[in-house]
Amino acid sequence: xxxxxxxxxxxxxxxxxxxxxxxxxxxxxxxxxxxxGPSGCGKTTLMRMVxxxxxxxxxxxxxxxxKVVRPDRRRGMVFQSYSSFPWLTVEKNIAFGMxxxxxxxxxxxxxxxxxxxxxxxxxxxxGSYPNRISGGMRQRVAIARTLAxxxxxxxxxxxxxALDALTRERLQVELRQIQIREEKTVIFVTHDVEExxxxxxxxxxxxxxxxxxxxxxxxxxxxxADRPLExxxxxxxxxxxxxxxxxxxNETGVVV
Amino acid sequence: xSLSDGDSDLFSSLFVxxxxxxxxxxxxxxxxxxxxxxxxxxxxxxxxxxxxQFLPSPSRxxxxxxxxxxxxxxxxxxxxxxxxxxxxxLLAAIMAIPIGIMMSSYRIVGxxxxxxxxxxxxxxxxxxxxxxxxxxxxxxxxxxFLLWLGTFFQLVLLVADDMRRVPxxxxxVARTVGANSRQVMTDVALHWxxxxxxxxxxxxxxxxxxxxxxxxIVAADSGIGYVIWTARRFVKTPEVMAxxxxxxxxxxxxxxxxxxxxxxxxxxx
Numbered sequence: 001x002x003x004x005x006x007x008x009x010x011x012x013x014x015x016x017x018x019x020x021x022x023x024x025x026x027x028x029x030x031x032x033x034x035x036x037g038p039s040g041c042g043k044t045t046l047m048r049m050v051x052x053x054x055x056x057x058x059x060x061x062x063x064x065x066x067k068v069v070r071p072d073r074r075r076g077m078v079f080q081s082y083s084s085f086p087w088l089t090v091e092k093n094i095a096f097g098m099x100x101x102x103x104x105x106x107x108x109x110x111x112x113x114x115x116x117x118x119x120x121x122x123x124x125x126x127g128s129y130p131n132r133i134s135g136g137m138r139q140r141v142a143i144a145r146t147l148a149x150x151x152x153x154x155x156x157x158x159x160x161x162a163l164d165a166l167t168r169e170r171l172q173v174e175l176r177q178i179q180i181r182e183e184k185t186v187i188f189v190t191h192d193v194e195e196x197x198x199x200x201x202x203x204x205x206x207x208x209x210x211x212x213x214x215x216x217x218x219x220x221x222x223x224x225a226d227r228p229l230e231x232x233x234x235x236x237x238x239x240x241x242x243x244x245x246x247x248x249x250n251e252t253g254v255v256v
Numbered sequence: 257x258s259l260s261d262g263d264s265d266l267f268s269s270l271f272v273x274x275x276x277x278x279x280x281x282x283x284x285x286x287x288x289x290x291x292x293x294x295x296x297x298x299x300x301x302x303x304x305x306x307x308x309q310f311l312p313s314p315s316r317x318x319x320x321x322x323x324x325x326x327x328x329x330x331x332x333x334x335x336x337x338x339x340x341x342x343x344x345x346l347l348a349a350i351m352a353i354p355i356g357i358m359m360s361s362y363r364i365v366g367x368x369x370x371x372x373x374x375x376x377x378x379x380x381x382x383x384x385x386x387x388x389x390x391x392x393x394x395x396x397x398x399x400x401f402l403l404w405l406g407t408f409f410q411l412v413l414l415v416a417d418d419m420r421r422v423p424x425x426x427x428x429v430a431r432t433v434g435a436n437s438r439q440v441m442t443d444v445a446l447h448w449x450x451x452x453x454x455x456x457x458x459x460x461x462x463x464x465x466x467x468x469x470x471x472x473i474v475a476a477d478s479g480i481g482y483v484i485w486t487a488r489r490f491v492k493t494p495e496v497m498a499x500x501x502x503x504x505x506x507x508x509x510x511x512x513x514x515x516x517x518x519x520x521x522x523x524x525x
Contacts, residue, residue: 071432081425082423083429096433100433
């Protein structure tokens with residue numbers, strides 16, 4: 001097994017409840033991997049273990065060959081709710097990502113803030129508080145903060161789940177573009193099949209709890225790396241989406 | 257006389273379920289409601305519906321208040337009571353904020369302290385007057401202690417709850433950008449808690465004032481509680497009412513000032 005992120009016989013229980021079965025898996029660097037599965041199946045727990053926020057009950061997780069033991073800025077989290085700090089302006093939220101970095105001086109930090117404000121189209125809202133901007137912008141702020149922190153791996157827990165359909169589509173397109181441009185590894189948790197197919201280079205489909213891998217789908221091989229919005233209307237996309245849906249129904253016995 | 261369009265806008269939202277805020281309209285209603293209660297009270301007193309030794313008219317209370325201000329050094333008594341309340345309250349806050357935060361942050365602290373605090377919280381403060389006299393004598397310490405007692409044990413649990421409600425997502429975001437436990441506390445938790453913490457301080461300051469009478473009947477020779485208690489012994493009901501009104505007015509002004517501070521400090525809400 002190879003990969004930048006490696007699950008090595010990783011299993012997790014919370015007391016008597018077995019949440020993740022022994023799993024071995026390797027995720028390539030600079031790829032966008034979607035963890036797909038029914039609600040409560042344990043996919044978020046797997047992702048949290050990559051973040052160092054939960055500890056495996058057995059086995060381990062390696063990042064670049066190094067064992068993950070605690071959270072650090074190389075693996076940044078983006079959540080669905082409470083994604084940006086309400087008491088900080090957009091600019092200061094992004095700056096928060098670098099607050100504890102001693103390797104950057106003030107000028108370098110300012111440059112990075114400017115870069116991410118521009119990259120995410122937030123420059124005009126730099127002085128605004130999160131309650132004055134839309135939900136989509138708040139998620140952009142959260143992603144920008146994580147990138148500004150210098151994270152190699154973005155761990156995204158249904159980050160677009162609470163957004164309206166149009167904003168969600170736009171952010172999906174932006175996320176793919178930024179992931180490629182900034183050369184980041186993204187683990188994206190969702191139970192939305194269409195979102196998974198559109199975003200993923202690779203979909204890992206999990207069973208019901210305790211989670212185990214039931215399918216590993218190479219989406220990039222079928223849809224390519226370039227994903228304009230129109231790809232959602234192509235036959236190839238429909239076929240792949242249906243294939244994933246059937247897999248979920250057959251393998252997990254549930255409709256998501 | 258009919259209301260102009262502007263006036264009707266001012267008041268119309270007040271009748272709507274969860275209607276828009278109308279600060280001026282709400283202020284006008286607050287003043288009008290208070291005036292109405294005072295007018296009804298005055299009418300009831302003048303009509304002799306209630307005996308004056310039980311409920312003197314507002315005008316007699318005002319006269320008593322004026323006499324207390326000009327002849328009985330009321331301002332001094334107010335200053336003494338305010339100092340006692342604020343010393344006790346600040347002591348309670350200085351202790352309750354770190355202890356409450358630690359109780360929610362470290363389970364060992366919570367497990368050790370919470371049952372004891374719950375136990376003491378339910379004890380009525382008057383029941384502890386004899387003990388406090390034995391411990392601290394009849395000087396200022398006892399008065400401050402009784403006021404502190406009524407505030408600290410309530411506030412510490414409110415602070416612990418505030419800390420418990422800091423979203424785990426914020427804590428985890430901070431940890432993944434490199435914050436240690438102390439930095440999570442100072443850079444995230446305290447900021448998140450700020451608005452509710454100030455609200456809880458405002459509420460418990462009000463509770464601190466409610467214990468004033470109990471604190472100032474213990475061998476006191478100053479303070480509004482002492483004034484009220486002395487007036488009661490001679491059935492000087494207008495003076496008793498005047499003392500109560502003064503406490504109410506101090507509460508009203510303090511509350512409004514703290515609300516203003518809240519709005520200034522937490523503009524992002």
